[in-house]
Amino acid sequence: MRDTIRVLVLGTGQMGSGIARLVLRKQGLALVGAYGRRAARSGLDVGQAMGLGRDLGIRIGADLDAVIQEGRPRVAIQATCSRLADAAEEISTLVRHGVHVISIAEEMAYPGCRSPAIAEEMGRLAVSHGVAVVGTGINPGFVLDLLVITLTGVCSDIQAIKATRVNDLSSYGPSVLATQGVGLTPEAFRQGVQDGTVVGHMGFVESMHMIARALGWDLERVDERREPIVARVPRETPFVKVEPGHTAGCNHTAVAYRAGTPVITLIHPQQIHPHLDGVETGDSIEITGTPNVRLAGSPEIPGGLGTIALAVNMIPRVLDASPGLYSMADLPVPAAILGDARQLVAHRRG
Numbered sequence: 001m002r003d004t005i006r007v008l009v010l011g012t013g014q015m016g017s018g019i020a021r022l023v024l025r026k027q028g029l030a031l032v033g034a035y036g037r038r039a040a041r042s043g044l045d046v047g048q049a050m051g052l053g054r055d056l057g058i059r060i061g062a063d064l065d066a067v068i069q070e071g072r073p074r075v076a077i078q079a080t081c082s083r084l085a086d087a088a089e090e091i092s093t094l095v096r097h098g099v100h101v102i103s104i105a106e107e108m109a110y111p112g113c114r115s116p117a118i119a120e121e122m123g124r125l126a127v128s129h130g131v132a133v134v135g136t137g138i139n140p141g142f143v144l145d146l147l148v149i150t151l152t153g154v155c156s157d158i159q160a161i162k163a164t165r166v167n168d169l170s171s172y173g174p175s176v177l178a179t180q181g182v183g184l185t186p187e188a189f190r191q192g193v194q195d196g197t198v199v200g201h202m203g204f205v206e207s208m209h210m211i212a213r214a215l216g217w218d219l220e221r222v223d224e225r226r227e228p229i230v231a232r233v234p235r236e237t238p239f240v241k242v243e244p245g246h247t248a249g250c251n252h253t254a255v256a257y258r259a260g261t262p263v264i265t266l267i268h269p270q271q272i273h274p275h276l277d278g279v280e281t282g283d284s285i286e287i288t289g290t291p292n293v294r295l296a297g298s299p300e301i302p303g304g305l306g307t308i309a310l311a312v313n314m315i316p317r318v319l320d321a322s323p324g325l326y327s328m329a330d331l332p333v334p335a336a337i338l339g340d341a342r343q344l345v346a347h348r349r350g
Helices: 014-025 064-071 084-096 116-128 146-154 174-179 186-195 204-215 303-313 315-320 341-349
Strands: 005-010 029-035 075-078 100-103 132-135 157-168 221-230 247-258 261-271 282-290 293-297 324-326
Touching: 005 014, 005 064, 005 315, 005 341, 014 029, 014 303, 029 064, 064 084, 075 084, 075 315, 084 100, 084 116, 100 315, 116 132, 116 324, 132 315, 146 157, 146 204, 146 282, 146 293, 186 221, 186 247, 204 221, 204 247, 204 261, 221 261, 303 315, 315 341
Parallel strands: 005 029, 005 075, 075 100, 100 132, 132 324, 157 261
Antiparallel strands: 157 282, 221 247, 247 261, 282 293
């Protein structure tokens, strides 16, 4: 039997903590370290700081090089940020130490579409150090891109794609809620869109370019629109209280054009406790082509739980990949790790 797969988690928030808990539950995986950007958490035991219920004898470190050297991870899961520019330095540090990387930063889902120079350098670095790097997550990374691409496999021709994800933001922390403008007046929401503090969903551009590359399409532009979802009844989470007339979330839409024609439309209204206003969550994909394809399900695939699972379930896929930078469309689709993760890697290599 191969040695246990040593895993480092970057990020000690809700996503990082959830990933750490899942790693600890999986046979064949070992949590060997945790890195956090917040200096106040440096030195705290991972088990207590992440709400795992017990001390693990692993301390959160704020010096990534030192954490890597102490833990000697084979693979790292990054859950510290959303932007490629913020993620790149940590990823580069990991790669230089010969560590494979799975990132849930939204812009890492398809980094070449926004920052081709950073993506090219990251890919070169991964190849030179013999490791694989991939961005994943529920969205971008699965529902509005990889799942769409998979469904197009039964089509001989495609005219247009429309995908919608209606989800509940209630389980997310204050940083995510702030980016969706939750709790603001509609006027403050629109001002936030203008000044960049309200961003809505991050990843539409990445998802669209991932789909387009898989289909062989060249996109000429992507138009995005963000509108406030105004609450009609009071709504509250542990992090925010929304009064009627204030913003409960963001309705974010995007349309991609090819040769002057809209070919991909993605719709993503996100809000806290949508059921209080009679809104049912769910995911749907409609492909206009030969044949037409429609797939829909309700409720939504839970965003937080789905992202945590994807990050961990991608470990065997990344360890089996040749060195380089990948999107989810480049690697075999993940499956739940229900047995020994080491056997999954060994089986495919055999």
